[in-house]
Amino acid sequence: AQSVTQLGSHVSVSEGALVLLRCNYSSSVPPYLFWYVQYPNQGLQLLLKYTSAATLVKGINGFEAEFKKSETSFHLTKPSAHMSDAAEYFCAVSGSGGYQKVTFGTGTKLQVIP
């Protein structure tokens, strides 16, 4: 069985401040982990993915995430928030090594305050 927990359904940051979105996972096999972003009225877009190579993963739009096995975490960070980062972010896990069975977290809405 696999699961994902995203801490905080809503996060607010000031423009230029650090963005930290938390994700903890559970998986009975070595996981593949993903972060997706969803802008209003749009589908999901992949931000980054962890595939058991480097533990620090860099994605698009300046985001990165670090896989920490000991903490079963895969938190998403960005050093400086932009107004355009306002969106909903989803963490997801796949234990089978592919996209056959993917479990998503409940999402975190990021608000960026000018």
Added chain:
Amino acid sequence: EAQVTQNPRYLITVTGKKLTVTCSQNMNHEYMSWYRQDPGLGLRQIYYSMNVEVTDKGDVPEGYKVSRKEKRNFPLILESPSPNQTSLYFCASSSSKKKVDIQYFGAGTRLSVL
């Protein structure tokens, strides 16, 4: 342009009236999935398909059917829709040629069952 196309984008129907939401991808992907998105619950996988004529249940398959007769198409069928199937639905596709490839999402279908 790589695309996953869902139709219709918006649909209002009544309880018990059969409906089909179509999904088509132009990337020759093997994997396709259907998800539903509900506030506070994130995305939940309904069904997925690993190739033509190969489908399997996701986390919430009850009340839904799928078929994969052609590689590019993966329709979602609601034989007898009920109000609890009011949701935002997403289709997604990805390739199996890479072990973990980008998953492409459609723009979504917003369904209301009265």
